Amino acid sequence: MSISLRYAARTDIGLGSKSRNEDSGYAGPDLLVLADGMGGHAAGDMASSTVVAELIDLDGASFASDEALRRLATAVHNANARLRAEMDDDAELEGMGTTLIAFLRSGNMLALANIGDSRAYLVRDGVFSQITKDHSFVQTLLDEGRITAEEAEHHPQRSLVTRVLTGREDDEPDLSLREAKPGDRLLLCSDGLPDYVAGPTIEQIVTGDGTPAQIAEALIAIALKAATRDNVTVVVADVVDGDDDVPTSTTPQIVGAAAAHDVSSDVADAPTSPAAKAAALRRAANTPAPADDDDEELPVLAEEGPRRFAWLRRILFAILVVAVLAVIGIFGYAATQRQYYLTEHDGKVTIYQGISQNLGPIKLHSVNTVSDIWVADLPSYDRDKVAAGSMTAGSKEAAISIVENLRSDMVTCQAQVADGSTC
Structure with missing residues (x-):
């Protein structure tokens, strides 16, 4: 059918x-x-x-x-x-x-x-x-x-x-x-x-x-x-x-x-x-970027005798250095991605994965979870901490727990304001 x-x-x-x-x-x-x-x-x-x-x-x-x-x-x-x-x-x-x-x-x-x-x-x-x-x-x-x-x-x-x-x-x-x-x-x-x-x-x-x-x-x-x-x-x-x-x-x-x-x-x-x-x-x-007409194919160099092996040793040494740096970078990046911190994103309290710094063009953080808590609704001392990105956690569960603590502070603050107090 x-x-x-x-x-x-x-x-x-x-x-x-x-x-x-x-x-x-x-x-x-x-x-x-x-x-x-x-x-x-x-x-x-x-x-x-x-x-x-x-x-x-x-x-x-x-x-x-x-x-x-x-x-x-x-x-x-x-x-x-x-x-x-x-x-x-x-x-x-x-x-x-x-x-x-x-x-x-x-x-x-x-x-x-x-x-x-x-x-x-x-x-x-x-x-x-x-x-x-x-x-x-x-x-x-x-x-x-x-x-x-x-x-x-x-x-x-x-x-x-x-x-x-x-x-x-x-x-x-x-x-x-x-x-x-x-x-x-x-x-x-x-x-x-x-x-x-x-x-x-x-x-x-x-x-x-x-x-x-x-x-x-x-x-x-x-x-x-x-x-x-x-x-x-x-x-x-x-x-x-x-x-x-x-x-x-x-x-x-x-x-x-x-x-x-x-x-x-x-x-x-x-x-x-x-x-x-x-x-x-x-x-x-899906329109691809135009090709760069100025790109030129790199020439292939051919050497003879001992000079050929000298070039080969240099290339192998360069490859080894790049490989070592790549391994260090991979493990270092992985370590940063086991960290979490809270800051503001689009006006809301947001959990970021990674660390707040960048390594040159490499971004070491990304948005993980956007909460429904508006930063403007938090008490001033919590707003300052969120703005500074100083609230860190070693796991997502711990980060979520911090979000819940902020929610509790927000509710307490709103209750105090309703009673005519300040917070």
Whole structure:
């Protein structure tokens, strides 16, 4: 039995302080993608749109099921490498990252890649269930039995993610392959929805009657009604029998940062359809740097007799020196990455991995976890410590403990201010 998808993608910037949408969504005949970017300056929206741009070539291609999963994994790996390249080219993008959920259709199978705390849900035979697992600190507590599911919904650290795409080599998504059946409904959403709207409310909307567009619009509306302070993006797709005479769209929909970063307005004969815009975005994100015509091939030197062996000894000695320095550098860098410290990033208390110094062009630190604590809400003595980056830890767990202590100080300070005191 062949299947096809009816789909819709919708987004809103939310009611918080964000001045731009850092989410990106894409829905096409064979590909569904949702990415929730994070980072200061222009980094969050750049991260999510870069990843979407890297994946959209998969839409419309034909793969066997196992091949589809391999191609999806490769595309995610390439997208992560592109994030690293973007950060290397522009220092202001350092520390950016993004969650990712992607479904790639192959026949009646769906290849799934997931990393971060954005979520995918499935409605099958009227049963609503989450089919992705959050990569978050709260999910870790839940897995270890330290909190209940009800406590997880309102935990103050529910926004702390433990795995996202950041350009690091160890950023690996969960990969799986599942069967799709006519009548299934898929929901992909950023945390701007489940962090503010109760699970039963989401379930009631998604399991109700309506087209994917109607369901998507209803979810955005309920998130805004719940005063979501985050960007909120949803992708809804219905699985239908491909042999039925059911009208389906083949025009991709692209929303959020991925649409905003479309460069088509800067060129003549700009594409206007969503499909053309998606193609333009993909081309813009993957245009290689022009070759340097001044580069010249180095000449190969040939020496005779004893001079040849003198050159050989010098080369071998140089290789040995470089090898020794490389080993020292590798072990030294590894040692720095076992350290953590707290400072401000994008206005929030943030855990950095590494040390705050750089070694020439080599960065010895990167954003590990962005908390939901605003630095401006901390007592002045804590603000000074965070600003100075003087709060260090020898493990991530210890760093998270420091974050919790800051949260306690913040709550105490707010209580004192409410009583008319100062802190």
